[in-house]
Amino acid sequence: MRRPRPYTDPYLAGIGVGLVLLAAYVVxxxxxxxxxxxxxxxxxxxxxxxxxxxAAMVPAVAPYLPFGVSSPLRDWLVLELMGVVAGGFxxxxxxxxxxxxxxxxxxxxxxxxxxxxxxxxxxxxxGAKLARGCTSGQALSGGALLSVGSWIFIATCFAAGYACAPxxxxxxx
Amino acid sequence: xxxxxxxxxxxxxxxxxAAPVIGFAFGWFLERGGLGSAPKLAxxxxxxxxxVFKVMFSALLTAMLGAxxxxxxxxxxxxxxYLPETFALPQAxxxxxFGVGFLVAGLCPGTSCVAAATGRRDGLGVIVxxxxxxxxxxxxxxxVEPLYSATPMGSIxxxxxxxxxxGAGVAGVTALALIGFAVAGRIERADR
Numbered sequence: 001m002r003r004p005r006p007y008t009d010p011y012l013a014g015i016g017v018g019l020v021l022l023a024a025y026v027v028x029x030x031x032x033x034x035x036x037x038x039x040x041x042x043x044x045x046x047x048x049x050x051x052x053x054x055a056a057m058v059p060a061v062a063p064y065l066p067f068g069v070s071s072p073l074r075d076w077l078v079l080e081l082m083g084v085v086a087g088g089f090x091x092x093x094x095x096x097x098x099x100x101x102x103x104x105x106x107x108x109x110x111x112x113x114x115x116x117x118x119x120x121x122x123x124x125x126x127g128a129k130l131a132r133g134c135t136s137g138q139a140l141s142g143g144a145l146l147s148v149g150s151w152i153f154i155a156t157c158f159a160a161g162y163a164c165a166p167x168x169x170x171x172x173x
Numbered sequence: 174x175x176x177x178x179x180x181x182x183x184x185x186x187x188x189x190x191a192a193p194v195i196g197f198a199f200g201w202f203l204e205r206g207g208l209g210s211a212p213k214l215a216x217x218x219x220x221x222x223x224x225v226f227k228v229m230f231s232a233l234l235t236a237m238l239g240a241x242x243x244x245x246x247x248x249x250x251x252x253x254x255y256l257p258e259t260f261a262l263p264q265a266x267x268x269x270x271f272g273v274g275f276l277v278a279g280l281c282p283g284t285s286c287v288a289a290a291t292g293r294r295d296g297l298g299v300i301v302x303x304x305x306x307x308x309x310x311x312x313x314x315x316x317v318e319p320l321y322s323a324t325p326m327g328s329i330x331x332x333x334x335x336x337x338x339x340g341a342g343v344a345g346v347t348a349l350a351l352i353g354f355a356v357a358g359r360i361e362r363a364d365r
Binding site: 007008010011012013014015016017018019020021022023024025026027028029030031032034035037038039041042043045046058059060061076077079080081082083084085086087088089090091092095097098099100101102103104105110113114116117118119120121122123124125126127128129130131132133134135136137138139140141142143144145146147148149150151152153154155156157158159160161162164165168169171172 | 175176177178179183188189191192193194195196197198199200201202203204205206207208209210211212215216217218219223224227228229230231232233234235236237239240243248249251253254255256257258259260261263264265266267268269270271272273274275276277278279280281282283284285286287288289290291292293294295296298299300301302303304305306307308309310311314317318320321326328329330331332333334339342343346354
């Protein structure tokens with residue numbers, strides 16, 4: 001196994017992400033997203049379990065069931081996120097960075113890291129729904145359009161992260 | 174004239190076909206920059222690794238400046254690009270919750286997919302957690318709804334808020350980001 005190649009300079013990678021976002025504006029008239037795809041998958045799952053008609057009665061689910069069809073494959077964000085998975089895999093593969101691993105700070109066990117990952121994901125999923133988007137849909141895509149709500153999101157997200165960071169120090173030491 | 178979907182050049186099927194291509198490039202650059210690795214992302218909150226800030230704001234700057242100038246050159250009609258609606262209070266609360274989750278998870282929704290795709294189990298854990306969190310939100314929607322719909326402000330830009338021309342807003346954000354990059358460089362040199 002060859003040694004993994006070093007990462008690209010963050011500013012260059014950022015310009016790359018920015019050009020992709022610009023391409024999304026130009027081609028499809030909307031930005032990038034991630035949490036919306038999760039919402040779509042959950043909505044489709046709910047529809048599959050309860051029937052589309054009942055699922056569509058929940059106002060938080062209905063917008064994710066376009067045309068009354070409950071296939072997540074009809075959703076732009078789900079297809080986009082599948083592309084993200086493929087692109088991330090291809091990049092890591094070509095750079096020798098594919099590795100089965102549980103990445104964590106030195107202060108916690110793998111099991112503790114997995115618990116934190118799931119718990120953090122739960123809070124993040126709830127927060128993203130409440131904020132109507134995440135780091136991709138709000139911070140990046142809305143932020144570059146100077147959306148007021150996106151900048152509120154950026155401000156409180158980092159403020160809360162930094163405020164709680166001392167409490168979570170053991171996770172990342 | 175673009176956006177292609179808004180000016181009739183690209184139909185719904187074409188937009189769906191573009192989705193995985195755009196996503197592929199997004200995932201590619203995220204991984205290239207190292208954003209598929211949780212300890213690296215978490216380093217942002219301890220100022221030991223500023224990759225998140227650098228990638229995020231150089232991306233934001235590139236897209237903002239690109240969109241602004243393409244609009245000026247008559248290539249892109251920027252007012253046709255989807256501008257998310259602002260709900261000040263729920264977005265402030267949701268952003269804070271998201272920040273705490275991000276700190277604990279070490280990954281955000283998009284980067285958790287990159288981490289999982291490159292073999293990181295913790296990335297998969299974050300994905301599972303996200304799905305549970307979204308489901309919880311839907312299940313609790315009746316109680317959350319008053320907060321979720323509070324303080325609607327419509328689709329509004331920072332420049333509308335302070336009533337300055339869009340060019341001035343773009344210049345202001347650019348200046349702020351450049352100052353941020355300079356500060357980031359200083360922090361890194363001080364760490365060494």
